Amino acid sequence: MQPKISAFFKRQATELDLNSGDEGREGHGQGSGGGAAEAKRSPSCAGGDLRSKKRTYAQFHLELGQSDFLLHTCSICGMMYARGNDDDEKVHKAYHKSYFEGVPFKGWRNETVIARSEGGDRVILATDENYCMWNRKVKEVIRVVEKELGFGEGQLLHKLCKVYLYISDQRIVGCLVTEPIKAAHRVISSSTEESSSDLPANNSKSGKIDHTLEFGKICLKREIIRRHNHSVKNKEGYRDPGAIICEEEAVPALCGFRAIWVVPSRRRKRIASKLMDVARKTFCKGGTLGMSQCAFSPPTSSGKALACRYCKTSAFLVYRDGDV
Secondary structure, eight states, rough: HHHHHHHHHHHHHHHHHHHHHHHHHHHHHHHTTTHHHHHOGGGGGGGGGOOOOOOOOOOOOSSSSSSSSEEEEEEOOOEETTTTTTTHHHHHHHHHHHHOOEEEEEOOTTOOEEEOOTSSSSEEEEEEEEEEEOOHHHHHHHHHHHHHOOOTTSSOTTTTTTTEEEEETEEEEEEEEEEEEEEEEEOOOOOOOOOGGGGGGOOOOOOOOEEEEEEETEEEEOOOOOOGGGGGSSSOOOOOOOOEEEEEEEEEEEEEEEEEOGGGGTTSSSSHHHHHHHHHSSTTTHHHHHGGGGEEOOHHHHHHHHHHHHTTTOEEEEGGGGOO
């Protein structure tokens, strides 16, 4: 790498020397040619300041095998941008603030406010009926939610969806997308604890063996670490803690929680729970829906933890595309 760098700057120095030699010969020609040659000189050279018309090079970066030489990925918001580029830096700063603190929101003229808190926070409802084909602000929030939860662009919303937005300090800090469903499936709760009977049979004999070693007056006791056999994972009762396994039998359900999102700076403050409470009260005109009438779309690991906390059980309801 170093020889290439040295060769680059050596080539620049050689070009500058050649340019200075050309300028000297041009000056000699002007002295012998008289006023005709003087008239051909550009105005910029009138004061004897001869400038090279050749292109100059400036090296701003050194590529030394960096993984993010061209684009840098923000560890918080996940946006890729070029460091040192003013336009990219400005776009990243705006997106990062919207992602971490919430999307700026000054309010709508005709808001459908369905809940208020003592601190001034409010929850508003946006549907295809009261906001024709989803206005610009709703689309801005949905783009953030799609990127955060892994939806494809334009795949989260459809005409039957209802969007609940949590507004705090003139920012949208939470979003819940719901949709009508017909059925759901109950999650089969699994325990990560395995009984001692799952250990290999030969391990049970190890307790009868004396593992003490004596060296004169010094006694050393060897520590035995029991390890589970990999074949245990293939047993019928084994369940991956991160997997979602549902019952085949469907049960009736009405409201589907399609997507739930809260900005990182406001998580762990029950905003998601408040949104789901409001949705259960207002989704149907007949009254408040029970937990047995609401279901979640296949959740992420954090979504699974949220569903367990909110439903107070690991056997919550999950719906699929065919249940809508």
